[in-house]
Amino acid sequence: MKSIGVRRLLVRTLFLTVAVLSVTAGTAAAQPSDLLAKVVVIGVPGLTWNDVKASPELTALVNQSHVGSITVKTAGPHTCPVDGWLTISAGTRAWGSVADQPCGDLPAVSGGQVADWQTYVDRQAEHHTGAPIGRLGASRDRVCGFGPGAAIAVAKPDGSVSNWQPDFDAARLASTDCGDAFVDAGALPLREGREEARRQVADLVTQARAADGWVLLVGISQETAGAHQEPLVALQLPPDDRPRWLTSDSTRRSGLIQLTDITATVLRGGAKAVDPAGAEKPGPLDGNEIHFTGGLHTDAAAVIEERLDTNERFEQPRPMLFATALTILAAELIALAWFVITRSPLSRRTFVFTLLTQGGFFIAVFLSTVTLWWRWPAPALSLYCVVLGISAALAAVAQVVLERWAFLGIALAAYSILLVDGVLGTPLQFGSMFADGPVIGGRFYGFGNSTFATLAVAALVTAGWAAQKLVETNRKHAALAVLAIGGAAIVVDGRPGWGTDFGGILALTPAVLLLAWLTWRGTISWRALLGVGVAGVLAVTAVAFLDYLRPEDQRSHFGTFFARLLDGEVSDVLIRKGQMAVQFFDGWSGWAMLAGVVLAMLATVLPGRVPFPAYRAFHTSLPMVRPTLLALSACGLVGMLINDSGVALPAIMTGFTLPLLVAHLVAAEQPTTVSPESHLVQES
Known part of the structure; x- marks a missing residue:
């Protein structure tokens, strides 16, 4: 009888543990804020907080934005631009580049088709990423793309591209034919010409803000394979409720989002995973909608230094x-x-x-x-x-x-x-x-x-x-x-x-x-x-x-x-x-x-x-x-x-x-x- 009693006690303790784990469970962050009608994502490979510090134009954007850093880890050993754009396309971490090789050029678009698309589909299967590339393009009818990286983001599961242009077009962005949009601002030059490229990025943000939505400026990937990696820049303009800190339920950390949160934000509500064969089925995203948290920030210089200090926190x-x-x-x-x-x-x-x-x-x-x-x-x-x-x-x-x-x-x-x-x-x-x-x-x-x-x-x-x-x-x-x-x-x-x-x-x-x-x-x-x-x-x-x-x-x-x-x-x-x-x-x-x-x-x-x-x-x-x-x-x-x-x-x-x-x-x-x-x- 004593043996049976203790066995029952052990079982009851186990069920009590499960009950405590479940009954006390709750969400770790506030619910996302309401989003405006249009989201314009401007992706800049390699955009660091040192770039923001060195650019008066980008610095001026800080006090006009919810700010944070973005981690661009993807499925592969390093995040080249193609890895970043494919991850946005899939909403889960994807593998685009070839291990132990330098980052190559982004694939061209010819005849409304992203070149070598099947190669990227096969690469997901080869590395067991489970990334349904093409999910974003299949889930949004009026999503627009500008630039080679954006073509990857908005491509359908078969690699076909519509509503896309090779260069940025402010008039097209503002038109009713264009809903949410992705803009590839191009990688910043490693040395000569970087200052000018930063000015062009700031100007691009100004043009995109005229499209009556909000603009998400983010570092989309590292510049080169094997580059020194750190969390990159994330700015949301205009701020929903005066400038605060970006976050998401996938990180639960003030001032930090991840690459897959971009897809979750654009697909806010009812996203479907799409396999390469085109058959739709429910599928979870790796990210969550981006929202803001914390107190106000009103000193751009202090914000930039805080972000640089935070990078040290993760680097050392x-x-x-x-x-x-x-x-x-x-x-x-x-x-x-x-x-x-x-x-x-x-x-x-x-x-x-x-x-x-x-x-x-x-x-x-x-x-x-x-x-x-x-x-x-x-x-x-x-x-x-x-x-x-x-x-x-x-x-x-x-x-x-x-x-x-x-x-x-x-x-x-x-x-x-x-x-x-x-x-x-x-x-x-x-x-x-x-x-x-x-x-x-x-x-x-x-x-x-x-x-x-x-x-x-x-x-x-x-x-x-x-x-x-x-x-x-x-x-x-x-x-x-x-x-x-x-x-x-x-x-x-x-x-x-x-x-x-x-x-x-x-x-x-x-x-x-x-x-x-x-x-x-x-x-x-x-x-x-x-x-x-x-x-x-x-x-x-x-x-x-x-x-x-x-x-x-x-x-x-x-x-x-x-x-x-x-x-x-x-x-x-x-x-x-x-x-x-x-x-x-x-x-x-x-x-x-x-x-x-x-x-x-x-x-x-x-x-x-x-x-x-x-x-x-x-x-x-x-x-x-x-x-x-x-x-x-x-x-x-x-x-x-x-x-x-x-x-x-x-x-x-x-x-x-x-x-x-x-x-x-x-x-x-x-x-x-x-x-x-x-x-x-x-x-x-």
Whole structure:
């Protein structure tokens, strides 16, 4: 009877988690503002905020506009002009250029047909983009185009073009025959003639404004393949309600839109996906309508500097991630050598400090955004120093206050900070080292895979510690503690608008249930293990379905994925994610990560084979060590198999867990005589 009661409790907890995820779900941004009758999109490949700063004419437009930046990430490795225009045509990220080759000229239009159109259709199939190029042209009867890039944007699914002219014609734009319009202003010259080209762009905006609508001036792509990438310019004139900041529900970030939002805005209401054969069927857009948010801006110079600072925020984290990690690794190796040679108390404490600094690094990558380092002089150096400083400070405080149990302080801090950040809408994620910035085009909101890996370790270690306090007196209460702590992490990680992490809850839910089961029963059967896995799948499916029931423009990628599943369009998504996961094995680093992950997992299931007596003794010292380690391995294994990060996800988990574990073992002078009263096994 006791067994049945606990099973029912586990099931009820699972359904409660799903209910919290769904009932509290809501839209992350305000509804789009009313649009005027005509939208004129002027696309300028490579238009940067430095161009706006250097041009009095473009600067003068800033205070007359809603402003922002636009990320032009497309399906391919770089965004040439053809990639940008094809993405607008499809409303989803498309692949137009050839990898490892320079950006070529845009295709010509001959006899009312875009040249080589079938080549681009085939390229979408080859790379599994799922992009229905021609969707925009098939969905609007009076959409007009001016210039070669605009021909691609307004082409029908068969590549045919109507209502298009090779050059801009203000009279035609203003006529009743022309509804929404696209204008290719041409790429800015890389050097000579760029100033004149900027003046021509400003003049083009002035002419387009006379067409009684609003004008959207945007950078449409990078200028050349392999060019330095940054978010480009986005201006909307005239402003709907005095100049504010552009945004969309696809980014949920003030001052940022993405390329696919342009198509969603022009197709406001009832867009249909059109396949190359011409058969219409419902299909989700990757973007959402553009609208404005935030306070007024009235100082063009200040706006431009803010945009340039924001570009630094997105440019520096990735290179500084490696620089900071290598610095910490070098410090660990030096401290380890000193400790091995001398075995002195000072060398021991120093080595433990460097290990805890690595643990603190997984918190510092998020806390660093609070300092607004991108506004400091020398942003790259500032970020480097800030992250190292916060990492070292966290390690020092934990080591002084908690001594040998310092690992617990690091884990609890990571768990608490990420839960709060998730509930607040993940403000610490955006622009952090663990978030793919808008240039990479990964996540604009919610928890990415690196953040999930950190949260998963922190949650499972914290849950294991709490269970250890209760397990010897009441196993049921210990299992409930695991469900409460782990369930909170699942809710925050998975709730749309908070963590919004599809793959994360699919990996974390079975890991939490496994840890709870092992806490309650001590062992697990194959049937129970299968049930734990099925429960995880059901939880994700329920959340995705409930998110799907919301209006299309309010769905997160949970609901979007479910919609594509119902439409039979999910295969391309799965193939692309699989390809991304496999890409890690193109070089030696992926194989090295895999080897490290496999060794770490083997150490959890075969502790007797580990050639370190301190670890073997630790593994049997407390009841909750083994369950916590097994739950961590299960979470990493499932995450590796279902996420596009592949082996990188458990590698990040190992990178957070291992230094905490080693720090604990090294700090304990006699690890084989650990007292259950004082030792929390939690640090798997």
